[in-house]
Amino acid sequence: MAKDPKPVDPDKMSRRAQFVETYRMAKKSDSRLNLWILGSLLVGGVIGFVVFWILPGEGVLGIVLSVIGALLVGTMLAMIVFGRRAQRAAYAQMEGQPGAAAAALRMLRRGWKSDPVIAFTKQQDVVHRVIGPPGIVLVGEGNPHRLRQLMTAERRKHERVASEVPIHEVVCGNGEGQVPLSKLVKHVQKLGRSVKPAEMTDILNRLKALDANRSSIPLPKGPVPTSMKGMRGQMRGR
Structure with missing residues (x-):
């Protein structure tokens, strides 16, 4: 009978692995997570595009700056929303559990x-x-x-x-x-x-x-998310 894989210490996980694990954990209890991330990405993209469009710049330079601004602001807002939703999902999973x-x-x-x-x-x-x-x-x-x-x-x-x-x-x-x-x-x-x-x-x-x-x-046993420590940055929306 195959043994279950040994859990990986969150502190030894790469940033990418931590992000993926956080997403999986949040998705289990937040079915609308993808919609929130996509919506915040689009809203942030529109805001970034408009802000950078009104800055001094014409022609190709203005378009390039606006696109870059849309990507930066959209990504930043999406990460903030993802962090908040992930934090809420983690607390929901832990609520009422020993430890x-x-x-x-x-x-x-x-x-x-x-x-x-x-x-x-x-x-x-x-x-x-x-x-x-x-x-x-x-x-x-x-x-x-x-x-x-x-x-x-x-x-x-x-x-x-x-x-x-x-x-x-x-x-x-x-x-x-x-x-x-x-x-x-x-x-x-x-x-x-x-x-x-x-x-x-x-x-x-x-x-x-x-x-x-x-x-x-x-420590009292219970289904407490083991990824909490290694994912503090994402959980705070940073």
Whole structure:
């Protein structure tokens, strides 16, 4: 019996391979993706042609500039629309799946460190950790009542080793006071800038001692898109 091919690490994929994988992922849950891309390409092309047509230039030069402008603006708009639709499709596939918040947090840019599942319950309520400009961010997903006790315990543990570092608590979900999965990354990024890049190393070193006492915690299983990390650029519409 043939074995399933081993998944390729998104970080080791070429740009072209990442783009193709992102398109396939988005197309599964967005049947109108091609129409949106084609429509944005045409609209952007018309806008680019008109803008470059009114610029100084006559005859052949004016036509050439207009065509180039149409291609540039059309392609740029199509890529932006594709990125937004792909992002929406990815979140739709992850919604409600165990570990969805951890997958979304992988899209954070450089300067952030994400540690999935630093604490959990038997019912698969989990707490993830992000370290970045706001300080330490504890992100919980699961039952809010069980998470309250779990996150309080994690806050106390972190305060023992990094008492002067700001600690934020975020619960990912669709309930009152929770942050929806699609807005999680932006919410975390807007928590402020209390920690300088030079201080990150010191914080990470302090947390090593805390993490060394933890048992190995596996990420909850679920059909979470594995391409999220390697395709951050396309997902942001860039």
